[in-house]
Amino acid sequence: MDYFNYRDGTLFAEDLPVTRIAEQFGTPAYVYSRATLERHFRAYDDALAGRPHLVCYAVKANSNLAVLNVLARLGAGFDIVSVGELERVLRAGGEASKVVFSGVGKQPAEMRRALEAGVRCFNVESETELDRLNQVAGELGKKAPISLRVNPDVDAGTHPYISTGLKENKFGVDIAEARRIYASAARLPNLDIIGVDCHIGSQLTNVSPFLDALDRVLALIDELAGDGIHIHHLDLGGGLGVTYNQEKPPSPSEYMAQVQERLGDRKLEIILEPGRSIAANAGILLTRVEFLKCTDHRNFAIIDAAMNDLIRPALYSAWQAIVPATPRTDVETKAWDLVGPVCETGDFLGKERELALAPGDLLAVRSAGAYGFVMSSNYNSRNRPPELMVDGDQVHVVRQRETLDDQMRLEACLPE
Numbered sequence: 001m002d003y004f005n006y007r008d009g010t011l012f013a014e015d016l017p018v019t020r021i022a023e024q025f026g027t028p029a030y031v032y033s034r035a036t037l038e039r040h041f042r043a044y045d046d047a048l049a050g051r052p053h054l055v056c057y058a059v060k061a062n063s064n065l066a067v068l069n070v071l072a073r074l075g076a077g078f079d080i081v082s083v084g085e086l087e088r089v090l091r092a093g094g095e096a097s098k099v100v101f102s103g104v105g106k107q108p109a110e111m112r113r114a115l116e117a118g119v120r121c122f123n124v125e126s127e128t129e130l131d132r133l134n135q136v137a138g139e140l141g142k143k144a145p146i147s148l149r150v151n152p153d154v155d156a157g158t159h160p161y162i163s164t165g166l167k168e169n170k171f172g173v174d175i176a177e178a179r180r181i182y183a184s185a186a187r188l189p190n191l192d193i194i195g196v197d198c199h200i201g202s203q204l205t206n207v208s209p210f211l212d213a214l215d216r217v218l219a220l221i222d223e224l225a226g227d228g229i230h231i232h233h234l235d236l237g238g239g240l241g242v243t244y245n246q247e248k249p250p251s252p253s254e255y256m257a258q259v260q261e262r263l264g265d266r267k268l269e270i271i272l273e274p275g276r277s278i279a280a281n282a283g284i285l286l287t288r289v290e291f292l293k294c295t296d297h298r299n300f301a302i303i304d305a306a307m308n309d310l311i312r313p314a315l316y317s318a319w320q321a322i323v324p325a326t327p328r329t330d331v332e333t334k335a336w337d338l339v340g341p342v343c344e345t346g347d348f349l350g351k352e353r354e355l356a357l358a359p360g361d362l363l364a365v366r367s368a369g370a371y372g373f374v375m376s377s378n379y380n381s382r383n384r385p386p387e388l389m390v391d392g393d394q395v396h397v398v399r400q401r402e403t404l405d406d407q408m409r410l411e412a413c414l415p416e
């Protein structure tokens with residue numbers, strides 16, 4: 001459920017018509033809904049009420065400071081994968097003690113900063129990372145809290161680029177090796193084992209892969225207890241899918257009900273790392289039609305947003321709904337390819353979409369709040385769009401539209 005709905009023939013973001021937002025701020029522009037972010041976060045938090053838990057929003061999905069701040073105010077934790085994400089969380093008012101640090105390539109300086117800030121847990125992805133972290137923690141005279149990311153080898157049944165729980169992926173350690181690696185971690189003096197974590201992939205629309213992974217991880221936790229290694233928390237990662245088109249993913253409460261059932265009377269704290277399911281449907285990308293160009297083969301609507309603004313369609317053949325701000329009936333509906341101005345054939349946001357279009361029309365690309373702006377670039381020297389956040393009938397600029405000066409600020413010509 002989100003707060004982008006039609007009222008009297010116009011698309012609204014909460015209580016504001018998107019037409020007014022586009023007139024005020026221009027296009028392309030990302031528009032987020034505070035109420036939607038809050039609703040999605042609370043769905044997780046409420047689903048785990050009654051059990052110790054921490055919902056660590058995956059910062060990579062949308063790392064705008066205002067997004068992080070809205071969630072921090074609700075008590076969110078954060079899943080980060082770089083020191084840059086850590087600094088964003090801290091600047092947005094998040095607490096280091098609620099941060100888990102994932103990622104396969106943590107650098108010593110990143111570990112140092114995270115230890116000094118006091119993150120809750122390092123999600124360690126390899127044996128060599130354990131050694132590095134042990135050393136860095138020792139140099140600082142600290143103990144690093146760790147969990148091992150295990151790879152339970154389940155097929156998440158999702159796009160191969162976003163499936164991460166299979167043996168052939170670069171993530172985590174093979175669950176069959178985990179007991180041995182935990183035992184060696186227990187011998188390292190500057191590490192403190194507190195958890196186990198896994199993340200099997202993204203955009204899952206079915207709970208069964210999650211439950212398969214959970215069964216394997218719980219078996220590991222029981223074995224570890226037998227080895228004298230007591231696990232305090234279980235981090236199940238993120239990955240719950242969203243509705244882009246017709247998908248019907250389980251709700252956080254359906255998913256968590258099944259998780260809780262399997263946990264039985266184990267006293268584990270549950271950590272989750274949802275990204276997409278909190279942010280995706282809390283954002284849209286507004287774009288205007290520049291030209292219509294019909295050939296014998298296809299109808300192209302050339303819009304002012306492009307693959308540099310939203311790369312998911314080009315990169316994953318992802319389908320995102322594209323809807324008119326004010327649907328019109330005065331022109332015929334045709335199948336349009338919505339393409340941007342970038343010089344690449346892959347520069348499309350949608351193909352063969354049945355729409356009634358005229359030049360100048362305002363469109364909204366739905367589900368653009370996650371993996372949207374964060375994956376944007378300046379390709380073709382295009383300024384990245386602004387990010388706006390609607391809160392009721394107010395709209396706030398939470399990132400300004402880039403200027404060409406912004407783009408070129410870090411560059412220089414050679415000396416004369």
Ligand code: LLP
Nearest residue numbers: 058102199202203238239273274275276371
């Ligand atoms: N935790 C870890 C360790 C992750 O690697 C990810 C996502 C998450 C949590 C959050 O997963 P989510 O709840 O958002 O599914 N750019 C791709 C998605 C890449 C996901 C990478 N990892 C896309 O646009 O579909």
